[in-house]
Amino acid sequence: MQVLLADEYGFCFGVERAVQMVEEALGHGARVRTLGPLIHNTQEIARLEAEGVRTISSPAEVGAETTAVIRAHGVTPGVQRELEARAERVVDATCPFVTKVQKLAERAAAEGRDVVVVGNPDHPEMIGVKGYAPRNAHVVRDASEVAGLPRLHAPLVVSQTTLKLKTFLEAADAVRARADAEPQIVNTICSATRDRQDAARSLAGHVDAFYIIGGRHSSNSIKLLSVCKEQCGRSSLIETPDEIDAEDLRGARRVGVTAGASTPNWLIEQVVARLKEIGAAQEEEEATVAR
Numbered sequence: 637m638q639v640l641l642a643d644e645y646g647f648c649f650g651v652e653r654a655v656q657m658v659e660e661a662l663g664h665g666a667r668v669r670t671l672g673p674l675i676h677n678t679q680e681i682a683r684l685e686a687e688g689v690r691t692i693s694s695p696a697e698v699g700a701e702t703t704a705v706i707r708a709h710g711v712t713p714g715v716q717r718e719l720e721a722r723a724e725r726v727v728d729a730t731c732p733f734v735t736k737v738q739k740l741a742e743r744a745a746a747e748g749r750d751v752v753v754v755g756n757p758d759h760p761e762m763i764g765v766k767g768y769a770p771r772n773a774h775v776v777r778d779a780s781e782v783a784g785l786p787r788l789h790a791p792l793v794v795s796q797t798t799l800k801l802k803t804f805l806e807a808a809d810a811v812r813a814r815a816d817a818e819p820q821i822v823n824t825i826c827s828a829t830r831d832r833q834d835a836a837r838s839l840a841g842h843v844d845a846f847y848i849i850g851g852r853h854s855s856n857s858i859k860l861l862s863v864c865k866e867q868c869g870r871s872s873l874i875e876t877p878d879e880i881d882a883e884d885l886r887g888a889r890r891v892g893v894t895a896g897a898s899t900p901n902w903l904i905e906q907v908v909a910r911l912k913e914i915g916a917a918q919e920e921e922e923a924t925v926a927r
């Protein structure tokens with residue numbers, strides 16, 4: 637049985653960088669506190685907790701002798717200041733792609749322009765970005781919500797990094813109709829999610845079974861599952877190698893593997909090793925029967 641990994645899988649750049657920054661802080665003996673869960677993966681959070689990392693839900697929980705970590709989604713400038721005032725040290729793991737959106741919003745607001753951010757207003761990334769242009773930013777989910785906005789002055793239009801391109805372009809078009817000048821439209825969508833889906837899609841048509849490793853509540857992992865199912869009916873979402881049932885792999889010659897953007901490499905390696913073990917055992921069994 638061949639085990640084939642998709643061309644793109646697992647940690648995106650921003651999540652990998654955030655985990656590395658936490659590891660570095662731990663290496664210096666720091667008491668590390670992350671504001672919100674660093675990553676949406678139960679197993680990786682458990683591993684970090686075993687190393688002493690704790691998740692806090694508000695800057696008020698930061699003690700003077702702790703290192704506070706801002707996760708990849710970023711925070712508002714107000715929250716950042718509060719962390720800096722309370723913690724011994726702040727590690728800013730905001731993904732550089734998110735920082736770009738924050739800076740664009742901040743600059744446009746400083747110029748007195750409106751800022752339209754297309755995304756989920758309840759998502760931490762959007763709450764952080766809005767904090768950079770508190771009086772000028774309007775967060776809309778899609779084009780239909782643009783109709784409810786006031787007349788917009790020389791607007792900047794940016795997107796949540798994980799948004800679908802179609803949603804962004806439709807919203808940007810709708811902004812044009814409400815603006816007093818041609819809007820500045822900057823596509824700030826990050827390609828990590830799309831790249832993982834494209835890679836999974838192109839592998840799914842060439843395998844007999846497909847395993848997607850990721851949290852059951854991780855939206856990007858669930859999306860990967862549906863992309864794989866379109867081409868490979870024997871596609872399953874698993875969190876750990878223990879969930880693989882060897883019987884499901886009977887007769888499978890090629891098995892695909894991919895992982896959501898919050899799935900650590902060590903977990904992916906465990907799944908690949910388990911699949912290879914099952915493959916070797918089944919080949920051995922077949923050879924014995926043939927003898």
Ligand code: SF4
Nearest residue numbers: 648650731733797826
């Ligand atoms: S999905 Fe993209 S923007 Fe978000 S953390 Fe990962 S690399 Fe950064």
